[in-house]
Amino acid sequence: MFKIHAILCPVDFSDASRKAVQYAREFASNMGASVYLLNVVEPRPMAVDITLNYVPLEEDLEKAAAEDLDIILQEFLVAGLKAECAIEFGNPSDVILEKAAELDVNLLIMGSHGKKGLSRLIMGSVAETVVRKANCPVLIVKAEEKEFIGDV
Template identity: 40%
Template sequence: MEPLAKHIVVATDFSACSAYAFDYALAWAEQSHAELDIVHVLPAGIGLDIDAAVATAYYQEQEKEARLRLDQLVAQAKECLPGARAHILRGLPADAVCEFASESHADLLVTGTHGWTGLDRVLMGSVAERIVRQAPSPVLTIRLTESASYHEDHESEAQGSVTQQPSSFIPSHLLVPLDFSDCSLDAMEYAAHVAHCFGASITLLHAVEPLSYGLDFQLTHPIENKQFRQKIESRLSELVHALQRAGLTADSLIATKPALDSILDTVVERAIDVIVMGTHGRRGLSRLVIGSVTESVLRHAPCPVLSVKSPKWRHRPTVSSMTRSEKSS
């Protein structure tokens, strides 16, 4: 069976969030027998005169510290992945990471995300969200939640020592939100590949949101239409059967809440380990106008999110191409 990834790149800023992402990258790379590159980005002198003596000394110290910490991570990784490497990049973090991933032909990117919302996100932005939009491959984003205490307790310890890789880093249950677009079907296809590699089960989720208020001020819901519901159930059944024919354990669920609420509730109710979502990778005005459910999930999900962007990821078609042909026949 083809491995999940042959080359994984993990980005780190040495925060607790990044440490958690590194644990996932290490576990997934070991499971897939993949190459692992660890990258850290130093800013390219924004707001400073790079020729000035003080600025030069500052960047030299930053680079020295970064190399020391990267060496510690590489030493840890080499206990199970002898070919692990580290790189210091320069520039804007998201641009530098995605450019490196593209040039090195990585087929999976792993990064932490702080899950900022509100004013913090407006002021600070999100490197993880930019990486998801720009990356040439699927991106696994890890938001630090209940595991914060683990890494905070270990921040002061020597990073050269090898930590045990908890089995929780290897997913056993995947959630795939579907709107039946090509983008979401690509995500389902990739989820099937992940499930095969890790022996995980898959739950397909379709959220049907309320449309409008009626004359009696009652919120009308399309799922109340019997014919509409049967159509959704039939389509989900086709996809579940396709996954089962591929040797996977799969089921489906129809939710009657807004997409974000449906996804987050299902994660808790079904003990989901990883959410696999499609993203259009929109930028500029179209992203501002249309928004992205995927980006909202990135900021709020209590578990990792694996974002799959169209055009399609590198692996050959397996499940979704079959279901699309069934739909057109």
């Protein structure tokens, strides 16, 4: 039987990503697997504040991600699960694939925003790239679509 021993769960704090974390927690709990939570900060151009000093946006993103990721990590640890987390910089799909190989995970669980058409063509799809290039099974979790109520 196929034994899951290590799960990589990329986290971008979107609804789909948070749902993927729930799946990772269930898989880890039921199979005794360890979970590696990963946030990837994509390099961005420098931001300018009102005093015209350049402020590295990556530092702000890293700090916010570290705080949010630690909350998720603590939930895993309180539940008695083996978990670690990290923040990496770079192209999300490249970093995810590199980390999966480095950690020798045998399951990737990640959220997908479900972009279609032109927006997917312009922005690309991290999930699609990972599915095509990963050396292990990938479970894609979509956020539930929100129902629109009201006038159009």
